Amino acid sequence: MTDRRTKGGLVAIAVCTGLWLIQNGAEGRNPPQPSVAEAFTAGSGHTGGSGVPPTDALRPSEPVRIRIPAVRVDAPVMRLGLARDGSLDVPPAGNRNVAGWYRDGTPPGTRGTAIIAGHVDNAQGPAVFYNLGALRKGDTIEVDRQDGRTGVFTIDAIEVYDYEDFPEQRVYGANGNAELRVITCGGAFSPKTGYRANVVAYAHLTGAR
Template identity: 65%
Template sequence: MSQSAQKAKGWLVGIAVLCGVWLVQNGSGDQLIPPQPSSAQAFAAGPELQPGSPVADPLRPSDPVRIRIPGIEVDAPMMRLGLGRDGSLDVPPDEDRNLAGWYADGVPPGARGTAIVAGHVDNAEGPSVFYALGALTKGTRVEVVREDGRTAVFSVDAIEVYDNEEFPDQRVYGDSPHASLRLITCGGGFSEETGYQGNVVAYAHLTDVR
């Protein structure tokens, strides 16, 4: 596991604490539960690129400023995320329902390696930026606009959901020889006492640059 991946461990605890506020306040009926990925959208044999998948050359590092996922109507600004005093990754302010964050001590999206982007699933007012992350399908386009004026275009390889106790750190945070992206939010089962019981993770790789 890379050094940046090791620093990111424990971050999901912080995300879990700040997720599920809306469901707690409004009940946990099925109509309120965010979409969860189906088994058909998971990797067949691990997080490796399929033979023949188009792969764009990595870009030089540049901070991301906006993320767009047209398939689930995401169009949100991005902020830098650091580590809290407890070593977990900070999260975007939960009062802003349309804001994503990226782990600024790691790899910026579009550069070689594994970039980590997090967003809330909901807040006290309702669904937040990554509420529909579990509805993504393989091949969905993810666009990240960068400070250098270039847009890194990613293609989703898989979407998986993990229980908190079984979160696969190396699988999610491990280094990549390509420009890879991980989108993470809360998901899985839900408890009114403790909130979401897991996390939804979308895996993607760079396929184009505009």
């Protein structure tokens, strides 16, 4: 992952080389990409995609696990810090089933925008968020927290952005609710440069248990 800075501070973009596709060539297959139908529609707003109203934000508590039933994700969440060059660290490349949360960012379920990122693949094959692009509006994401509560988020849209045109304020900006963004690599793939874009799932808190 590399960092980019805006007026709001540190933001991160997941960057992957696609080692599995590079090593396997035609035998590998690109991860699923979201269709235009899963993007935000004009005037829909952050909750217009699903139509499910937000619920009250929770008290701050760190995430420990993420589940996305529609694409069979069930993975621990580790804390991520910053690398020496100021970029956001990444989960270990050798572990295909782990996601990462920036430890100095908003905890999922708290008012604001929380960020969870993970690899799309590694040298051994598909990784935790390989199928992120297959999600649809209305699918749910569950985040277990250290306080024993689980935040339930409903997906409003899934969009793809080229690295050069990444809309930082749109992805990371807060709108007063408890928001979640799940990010991985995607878009066009080149054996020389790897993936050329990010897949971003937008969701907001709609329940807790």
